[in-house]
Amino acid sequence: MALSILAWLRAEQVADDRGSDSSEKAFMVILAIALGGAVSAAAIAFVASKTSLFQ
Numbered sequence: 001m002a003l004s005i006l007a008w009l010r011a012e013q014v015a016d017d018r019g020s021d022s023s024e025k026a027f028m029v030i031l032a033i034a035l036g037g038a039v040s041a042a043a044i045a046f047v048a049s050k051t052s053l054f055q
Helices: 002-009 021-052
Strands: none
Touching: none
């Protein structure tokens, strides 16, 4: 039992359960594009509302 705890502490048998790297990268790219579009739309709407006050 002590040997198995020691092996766990040293991370001898690491299990990679993150999924494939390509699907992770694709998800992050899609998320970045979506967030960028949302921020851009909010910024354009904000600037449009502020410039309409001066017309």
